[in-house]
Amino acid sequence: MTFGPASELGVGLFEDTAPFEYVPGRSEEEVESIIRAVYRQVLGNAYIMESERATVPESQFKLGQLSVREFVREIGKSEAYFSRFFTTCPRYRFIELNFKHFLGRAPNGYDEMKAHSAILDEGGWEAEVDSYLDSDEYQSAYGENFVPFYRGYKSRPGQTMVEFTHMFALARGASSSDFKGSLAGKSPLLNKNIIQGTPLAIVPPSGGAVGDGWSFREPPLSARTRQGVGAGANGTVYRIEVTGYQAAGVRNRVGRFPINSVSKFRRSNKVYLVPYEQLSQEYQRIHKQGGKIASITPVN
Template sequence: MAPAGCNLSIPLTPPIIMPLWLADELNTELFKSPSDTELQDVFTATYRQVLGNAHINSFERCEKAESQLRNGSITVREFVIAVGLSETYRNLFFTNNSPYRFIELNFKHFLGRSPRNQEEIAEHVLIYNTHGYDAEILSYIDSEEYSSAFGENNVPSPRVDSSQFQDNRDYLLTLNLNRGRASSDRMPAMAQVRQLAAKLPAKANPPRVTNNQYDNRITRYEVNYDLSGNSATNRCAAQSVQVQFANLSRQLQSIQRRGGRIRTIRVTS
């Protein structure tokens, strides 16, 4: 039996760690015999993710690929390829960006995460220089990582999950690439490549917010965690702390330095 007063509702495995401003970006999947509404949801989610919240005109849409997805002749993955290889994508993210920023955005748009290190950046610079633009785009979508994360019929989405959370720096770099619906990747920005190359510590930057959106700068989080040495059967030994978003990364780093393992992060206000 569980010890008296022990809350067994706390998950015993690492949960999905999802900031509020990314919550609406998850789980857009196309099932068999979709309705027109479901197809429109997939179109919208794909353009929003792959084109980085950029506003696009009707002539910038991939209408041929939309028609093919509608009649079932291509998968969501192939639709993502069409958007990624479109002139719209090239004009938005290749023409007006440095190679490093272009590659960083490719990681975000197609794999849902930040580059983890300078070696990943260098690998994709080599792909582009050796095989060209199309090969660079396809290297993400044709990868085992893409297949494992999204498969054939899921729209790519931000991946701020427990597997990346083992390294707090990776988590924060990915978090900082996702600035919410009020931002757009078409706006000029510096790549985080300096942090990767110099292995500088990352810190969480508050997201852009608009009226009626969650503002994580003032939201409080409850972090539940285990410290090394706690008994696996004594689940009440878990520690808990409440912090604001501005102090979240510092608190997580402190827990990890002490050998702690994060159980859950949940919003308290």
């Protein structure tokens, strides 16, 4: 069993589970476990009903007529995938999930997202699915007989820190479901961070301690707030991500008893840019207002 950072960040199960590989002569039970692993990976850990199973491709796979890669392709082009991720998600959310489901990583950058957006425009969603499965990267990582698995949370040659942190935003623990979405709903998680090439704070999934800031997400359509006039003698400004604020209109409580006041905050998450000299003062202000600091990072 994995302990330490891997377990705290929700990837312990990925580390403890060996990749699924089809080898001729495997037992019926082992073949069934591979089929389940394909559904779990491609459909983003979403629950699938018996009526949604791809019975014909399953039979072909069991008879050895389809490789694991071709079975993955069939599930990726199924109505179950189409209805869960293409028809219900914005374009860039669909593309970032395709990277996660078929290549096991986050997109490298905005150029990659644009390239797949062009494939989607020119060839449709099935051509977009094919583009991952027919890539040299897929063959190098998984070949014909391995079930795709998450690998973007590990450092690799040529990988940037940006992609590494983006993968943790996409893979929110082994029990999360891509069909149900994230704290941000079904909106793209990486959108502006992909465009700007900026890393994200790595925080534990929702099973972590609330005080650790696991529930932080970037406030939508809001400006960052700068406290003070700028950096002083130290020359550094820090980005503080805060979660835990009560939304406006929700009455505050002391123990079991409500008090006649409401929060002044419209959203539960905020970002502040604070000079080094004001960090201590800012900590106290945030905690007095009931906020919980998710991360502190230098920005210059």
